[in-house]
Amino acid sequence: MSTLRKLQTYMEGRKALLPAALVVSALSSIAAMVPYVLLWFIIRELFTHGIHVSNTTIAIYGWWAVGSAIASILFYFMALSFSHLAAFRVETNMRRYAMAKIIALPLGFFNSTTTGRIRKIIDDNAGITHGFLAHQMPDLAATILMPLTVLLLIFVFDWRLGLACLIPVFFSFVIMSFMMNKRGKHFLESYMTSLENMNTEAVEYVRGIPVVKVFQQTVFSFKNFHKCIIAYKHMVFGYTRMWEKPMSAYTVIINSFVFLLVPIALIIISHTGNTAQTILNLFLYVLLTPVFSQSIMRSMYLNQALGQAREAVDRIEHLMDFPALPVPVEPKAIRGHSIQFDNVSFCYPGTRHKAVDTVSLKIQEGKTTALVGASGSGKTTIARLVPRFWDVDQGSVLIGETNVKHIDPAELMGHISFVFQNTHLFKTSLWENLRFGNPSATLGEIDQAVDQAQCREIIDRLPHGLYTKIGTEGTYLSGGEQQRIVLARAILKNAPIVILDEATAFTDPENEHLIQLAFKKLTKGKTVLMIAHRLTSVTSADNIIVMDAGRIAEQGSHKELLQKQGLYANMWREYQQSVNWKIGKEDTPHA
Ligand SMILES: Nc1ncnc2c1ncn2[C@@H]1O[C@H](COP(=O)(O)OP(=O)(O)OP(=O)(O)O)[C@@H](O)[C@H]1O
Numbered sequence: 001m002s003t004l005r006k007l008q009t010y011m012e013g014r015k016a017l018l019p020a021a022l023v024v025s026a027l028s029s030i031a032a033m034v035p036y037v038l039l040w041f042i043i044r045e046l047f048t049h050g051i052h053v054s055n056t057t058i059a060i061y062g063w064w065a066v067g068s069a070i071a072s073i074l075f076y077f078m079a080l081s082f083s084h085l086a087a088f089r090v091e092t093n094m095r096r097y098a099m100a101k102i103i104a105l106p107l108g109f110f111n112s113t114t115t116g117r118i119r120k121i122i123d124d125n126a127g128i129t130h131g132f133l134a135h136q137m138p139d140l141a142a143t144i145l146m147p148l149t150v151l152l153l154i155f156v157f158d159w160r161l162g163l164a165c166l167i168p169v170f171f172s173f174v175i176m177s178f179m180m181n182k183r184g185k186h187f188l189e190s191y192m193t194s195l196e197n198m199n200t201e202a203v204e205y206v207r208g209i210p211v212v213k214v215f216q217q218t219v220f221s222f223k224n225f226h227k228c229i230i231a232y233k234h235m236v237f238g239y240t241r242m243w244e245k246p247m248s249a250y251t252v253i254i255n256s257f258v259f260l261l262v263p264i265a266l267i268i269i270s271h272t273g274n275t276a277q278t279i280l281n282l283f284l285y286v287l288l289t290p291v292f293s294q295s296i297m298r299s300m301y302l303n304q305a306l307g308q309a310r311e312a313v314d315r316i317e318h319l320m321d322f323p324a325l326p327v328p329v330e331p332k333a334i335r336g337h338s339i340q341f342d343n344v345s346f347c348y349p350g351t352r353h354k355a356v357d358t359v360s361l362k363i364q365e366g367k368t369t370a371l372v373g374a375s376g377s378g379k380t381t382i383a384r385l386v387p388r389f390w391d392v393d394q395g396s397v398l399i400g401e402t403n404v405k406h407i408d409p410a411e412l413m414g415h416i417s418f419v420f421q422n423t424h425l426f427k428t429s430l431w432e433n434l435r436f437g438n439p440s441a442t443l444g445e446i447d448q449a450v451d452q453a454q455c456r457e458i459i460d461r462l463p464h465g466l467y468t469k470i471g472t473e474g475t476y477l478s479g480g481e482q483q484r485i486v487l488a489r490a491i492l493k494n495a496p497i498v499i500l501d502e503a504t505a506f507t508d509p510e511n512e513h514l515i516q517l518a519f520k521k522l523t524k525g526k527t528v529l530m531i532a533h534r535l536t537s538v539t540s541a542d543n544i545i546v547m548d549a550g551r552i553a554e555q556g557s558h559k560e561l562l563q564k565q566g567l568y569a570n571m572w573r574e575y576q577q578s579v580n581w582k583i584g585k586e587d588t589p590h591a
């Protein structure tokens, strides 16, 4: 019942639908029982009057039976309509609320939760809930009422036969409680988790196929996906095995029950001598027993469906409970565009390792600071803390004089152009992709950004220019081309703060040169935090910060750092050597 109450919270304005469905379906199940009783009356007439039976009386009973059967069907359809309306509403709202929630989550959430899992949580669980509400809910009232009505009837007509009927009830209850026990609940939990895992791994697998092919791997790449499927198989097999014996026993008892009634009826006849009445009652019981066992069977399935729905709702609520990015109640305005870190420390959720460890830095408005350092030294993490992908654990991040936590998130985002390490272009026209940077940009502004980001020749080459859909019809862009488009998007946004996480992959010198030109246009007069993997791109930065294991190892201009003979000087030497080595190799004449 608590599950239904939880579901009601997604009904929004149509809370009457679920109770209405329940009431109408209850009426339907009562109407469904009436023909059985009328049949008993008809048989009684036949027994009492034999061939002198009045046709009109039988016809009246018959018509009432037909009428109530039709009424039952009509009520059932009404109940189905109500429950479907409710189900669609709940499903839609669940998706809507979950999507609204997801948008409010810190961006970092998407770094740590796979898309496959998020999709599964929202989509499938809303689907399961829909299935339960639309198809099983109307049976709920029937499932409760039917056995009660039958129970009442069997004792009204002959309590001894009624008592005998209780034997299968007892067995059903034993099996039901077995099903409802902790193991059943535990099974459902692991069943859903296992489905989620399979989903995640399937997405991972499909995504990884190019890598798998390149490395000509087969068995190894299957490993995780395979493991998930096997785990699922074992669990479902185990659960089915667990059910094998109780379920077989149950089916045998329920279905052979009629045979038990005959000897009991014979005993009753031998004791009371009331043959006609007992045979009449026996008829009714033979008719009622299957209804009874059927409704008990139904309640078991319903119970299982309810369990699944509960688990589905719980999973969505779990997502809804994920702490959203706290929004300031009274947001403060941004004054100035310097960036400042005061003693900032940060661990990724679920880890104890400090990705950023007591970092303090200041980037003056309009100046460029470069972050360099070994892979994993925390550069990307520092960059992500500025637009609040996550909130810092310790210390504070300020823009101008204002703590980023006190700035309205939309305002904050509006002031920052963030160019990621792995950029994403939507599978739509280039024009729309560019407009993401600034939805109100005019065609003239877009054209200008295209020129500044050195994208003109890319666009001229495409069949429909700016209106070409990328990622389709064979119009794919190279990595370097994509980067320039992303830079054009950032130029169009024209935010006063630019954060650039340079792609690690080297591009060809020509493209490199174009990217540098685009980058110069983007950063002109802006406060820039750039993460560079090629040391040549940082030499002109106003300040270079060298990161080492989450901490700042040293900082200064290129010249100052070289003089220090520290980490940076080493990096520079190695970098020079690698460049020379490359040139040297190219110079080697072919044998
Ligand atoms: N989403 C995440 N969840 C948990 N830990 C993470 C996550 N992202 C990064 N880390 C860890 O945080 C530390 C810093 O990573 P970060 O990505 O900031 O390094 P980086 O300096 O940008 O490296 P690179 O030069 O390779 O891009 C690393 O130890 C990394 O393992």
Ligand SMILES: [Mg+2]
Pocket: 379, 380, 381, 421, 501
């Ligand atoms: Mg990085």
